[in-house]
Amino acid sequence: MFGSSRTSPSWSSLPIEMKLSIVDLLELNDVRSLARVNRESYDLSIPSLFRNVNIASAEALQQYAASVPKTYNRHIRQLTICTKRADDSPGSQHISVTDALIQFLPYCTQLEQLTLNLAASLAKAVIPCFEHLVSLSSLCIDHCGDEDRSPLYVFSVTFRLTPSANAPCACRSERLVVSIAASVPNLRHLSLDRITRSAMHAPDLVGARPFVPVVKGDEDIPDHPTLGRELRLPSLLRLPTLKKLRIRDTHLGDPQWECMPVYCSLEVLDLGSCYHESNDYNRVCTERIMGNIGHTVDECALSAALTSQAFARAKHPEKPLKKLRKIHLTPLFPVENVVDTLATLSDSPVESLSVQCHEDDVVDMCSALEDFLNLRAERGEKGFYQHLNEINVMTVRDLSDALDIGVGAQKGASAALSGEGADAVRRLKEYCRDLRFQGAPAPTESDAPLKAPTDSASEKPTPAQEDVSAVREA
Secondary structure, three states: OOOOOOOOOOHHHHHHHHHHHHHOOOHHHHHHHHOOOOEEEEHHHHHOOEEEEEOHHHHHHHHHHHHHHOHHHHHOOOOEEEEEOOOOOOOOOOOOHHHHHHHHHHHHOOOEEEEEEEOOOEEEHHHHHHHHOOOOEEEEEOOOOOOOOOOOOOOOOOOOOOOOOEEEEOOEHHHHHHHHHHHHOOEEEEEOOOOOEOOOHHHHHHOOOOOEEEEEOOOOOOOOOOEEEOOHHHHHHHOOOOOOOEEEOOOOOOOOHHHHOOOOOEEEEEOOOOOOHHHHHHHHHHHHHHHHHHOOOEEEEEEEOOOOOOOOOOOOOOHHHOOEEEEOOOOOHHHHHHHHHHHHOOOOOOOEEEEEHHHHHHHHHHHHHHHHHHHHHHHHHHHHOOOOOOEEEEEOHHHHHOOOOOOOOOOOOOOOOOHHHHHHHHHHHHHHHHHHHHEEOOOOOOEEEEOOOOHHHHHHOOHHOOOOOOOOOO
């Protein structure tokens, strides 16, 4: 009987599609090693090597735009660009960030997520590039510069009288940002930080207290085919594909937020506050926005308090926040308004409450949450927060550690607690246990007792949260 031997196919005999699939499974370091083998291996590695691109400085951006073949850019799925100078010494060579972006951004046809950490402004010439990004669904525009040395805004007393076509707009104005966002064909997630109001849309802010930064000189930004000249922040609500909107450290006082036609169905809304304005002013701005668009929101983050009359002027026929399941309170949220704000949102089917606070505020925050839980126990028979099943408390060292929901969500490490803060968290957990033994209503059934809370770190152990200060009603 003659035996037959079967030889395994060699790498060179495999079809190109199979080779690409294999390379796609490799770790990035292994892909880099493979790319050094020969020309064929290098070509096979290109899609994996360029899937996630991180450009860390203005110099690196200029070099990338000049040296990387444009055809490689079609493989990019996630792109992060920081335009801060690596060498900002006097006499260093000028770098045009806008020109560098124009050279390669239109070729990123499969780009899905884009993060722009801008140290300075962009020129209006960059706007048409975003029309080509048909796969882009998530856009984040942030600030990474030193605002004292290279501000992204100018005050109303300084502006260019005759801006050139390719010169940067005097700052990262709302008109420039809204035009960019509106130019993306299928934008779903938008995150904005420190956007400056335009004098064209906020003339009342020019030269008036509390001297909120205002841009002049951005009138030359071209009209948008859909939005026309109305390139103001509330016009973002007219983008039909938008699902998640995050705006932080930005003046939200435009009255158009209250009456702007809403063409999108926002699921996540993350609103910050303007540090130039008072808490009451920021509260009014938040209530105005949520009253107009809150009927579709499933998850929201708040930096300003809400009052019992928050939605009295709501224009939409549907009840505001009728779908709200998750509430996040940021470190800027005033501790003294926790109970009142949560009571205002009591008609929503909230399942999860997440609270962030500075270490110095932990004691007061835990006390406020105890007052809220006590109120919940008293009103249990009326269905007050009957769906609530989780409360998480996280401490942050500074605002940069804060948890962003929705767009670009990243969970930072919770600060380790000791002393009074740790005691306050322990008392809060014990209070939840007491509610259980007293027969307080359960999160899902009004006539069942609360289950004892457990530390979330024990259920989902992560190194960054060994000392997490979390309270969970399991």
